[in-house]
Amino acid sequence: MSVPLLGLETEYGIIREDLENSDPVEESMKLLQACERKSVFCKWAYSQENSHQDLRGFQVRSLAQDEEEDAFCAEDRKRPYSYLDMKCDRVLTNGARFYNDHTHPEYSTPECRSVMSLVAHDVAGERIVAECVAKRNRESKGDGLQVFKNNTDYSGHSYGTHDNYLIPRETPFDDVVSGLVPFLVTRQLYAGAGKVGSENAGTKNFQGLQLAQRSDFIETLLSIETMTERPIINTRDEPHAVRNQYRRLHLILGDANMSAYATALKVGSTSLVLSLIASGAQLPEIELQDPVADVLSVSIGRTVALSRKSGGTITALEIQEAYCEAAENAFAGKDEESDWILAEWLRTLQDLKHRPEKLSDRIDWAIKEKLFSEFMESENIGWQDPWLKSLDLEYHNLDPERGLYRGLQQEGAVHDLLSEHEITQAMEFAPVGTRAQIRGQMIAQNAENIKSIHWTGIEFSDGETLDLTGVIHSEDVENILTAGNS
Amino acid sequence: MEMNDPLRKEEKKESRPDRDDSGPTSPEPSRPGRDSLLKRMKKVDPKQTENYKQRTGQ
Numbered sequence: 194m195s196v197p198l199l200g201l202e203t204e205y206g207i208i209r210e211d212l213e214n215s216d217p218v219e220e221s222m223k224l225l226q227a228c229e230r231k232s233v234f235c236k237w238a239y240s241q242e243n244s245h246q247d248l249r250g251f252q253v254r255s256l257a258q259d260e261e262e263d264a265f266c267a268e269d270r271k272r273p274y275s276y277l278d279m280k281c282d283r284v285l286t287n288g289a290r291f292y293n294d295h296t297h298p299e300y301s302t303p304e305c306r307s308v309m310s311l312v313a314h315d316v317a318g319e320r321i322v323a324e325c326v327a328k329r330n331r332e333s334k335g336d337g338l339q340v341f342k343n344n345t346d347y348s349g350h351s352y353g354t355h356d357n358y359l360i361p362r363e364t365p366f367d368d369v370v371s372g373l374v375p376f377l378v379t380r381q382l383y384a385g386a387g388k389v390g391s392e393n394a395g396t397k398n399f400q401g402l403q404l405a406q407r408s409d410f411i412e413t414l415l416s417i418e419t420m421t422e423r424p425i426i427n428t429r430d431e432p433h434a435v436r437n438q439y440r441r442l443h444l445i446l447g448d449a450n451m452s453a454y455a456t457a458l459k460v461g462s463t464s465l466v467l468s469l470i471a472s473g474a475q476l477p478e479i480e481l482q483d484p485v486a487d488v489l490s491v492s493i494g495r496t497v498a499l500s501r502k503s504g505g506t507i508t509a510l511e512i513q514e515a516y517c518e519a520a521e522n523a524f525a526g527k528d529e530e531s532d533w534i535l536a537e538w539l540r541t542l543q544d545l546k547h548r549p550e551k552l553s554d555r556i557d558w559a560i561k562e563k564l565f566s567e568f569m570e571s572e573n574i575g576w577q578d579p580w581l582k583s584l585d586l587e588y589h590n591l592d593p594e595r596g597l598y599r600g601l602q603q604e605g606a607v608h609d610l611l612s613e614h615e616i617t618q619a620m621e622f623a624p625v626g627t628r629a630q631i632r633g634q635m636i637a638q639n640a641e642n643i644k645s646i647h648w649t650g651i652e653f654s655d656g657e658t659l660d661l662t663g664v665i666h667s668e669d670v671e672n673i674l675t676a677g678n679s
Numbered sequence: 680m681e682m683n684d685p686l687r688k689e690e691k692k693e694s695r696p697d698r699d700d701s702g703p704t705s706p707e708p709s710r711p712g713r714d715s716l717l718k719r720m721k722k723v724d725p726k727q728t729e730n731y732k733q734r735t736g737q
Contacts, residue, residue: 204736217734258737295736347728352736419737445737567713568720583727584720600716 195471198304198359204297204352211337217296225281237282238647248428257421288629303629308461317619323591343589344406354449372470379509381405384459386448387558389585408492433648451598453610454555461534465520477515555608626667
């Protein structure tokens, strides 16, 4: 397979319900400060970051996020905190980064080598965030702090869940784009978290449940931007690996899934399609006439006919069936995890076609559709009732006593992909055979001697450095660990 | 993607789809738990989203 490392970044929504004016800067800082897990704190090496290089081969001078950061910096200069104080970066023993990004608590999983490991670490992130929320609420002797794993405030402000894939640099970027776009436009059929109503100016009168939370906010095909002009494929070229060998594909169009099964299907199918592209295998010959508009059309229309450049139309389901078949032809029998992804991908598409009600225990939008339909019937209300948006928000609440997805889990009404043991292990330990394992071990054993830290390395107080830029495969990890023990 | 993560090897849950050809099972529509979830839903403030204002993220 051609995707040696995978990762997920999730920006969480945060609010103090007991305060008239909830200050997200203050609340996000206090949340991070409440984290009691062993970690390296406020030592992230920002000097190693460069988000201005574009995958199309040029460097941009500024990004909308720079202006946004500058504006907040100007505003936040009045606060008695430094920039790093407000960022509150933590790197944990499981190799994850937990910090504040644009006033949202963000959990970035460690680099993982398998889809199931990644899903475990994503759920571990939910638990760690919820742990901090609970501590903050105990400290304030209330329950006013609430945190949500979603992507919208229903008023036009979106925040992201980014899926990342390390892919070979030798695969031409144009091939990645042409091979991936029809797949990405339509993967929301199972990866969409569902959203009541619409925040897009063109569909603001839509009443009902659309497939995905982010589809209202996708405005262009390719862009390096992440806060405006959000693209189907983000072109930030920041590999966090050896530049001439790898790209890190940083996808920002996806949703935050509460269902671990949906997360697995999302990153699993995307990994297989990327491997298909890299292998030069036969891809479905599909080019959409207007893929950007199609993102929202599919989210709202589901079975809508999409225009092809070659003429004629095709549905989102037909596109996914074509990709699934191509992946099956190329990868069936290769390994256990690929077989699981292929089987569940096909099963989900068949259920979508013949018995969509079967998805209501594993695909977020379908879970919401069933749950909210029952509620509307019991209360004799419709999709236009504002209560539905509030229920939609509450589905994503991490509070075990309030969150609707949490309630479904407690009742055994949704499919649990992971065991409790897998989740608790991922809260503590990094994935074995990854550079995150080295990072995590250093933090567990030597945190007080770490001067700065980044995905690509560690600088120690005595001036020694550990460069992890080229540590991608398990053999690389083994070599470093062996050298460290000798 | 390699299955080299011991987390995956340690646990062999029978309910996991990769080991159960019948796939995930749907919840019983009449299960008693659904009543308590409806109660949880009724407690949600219908105007909750009006107060839920966030800043744009990435």
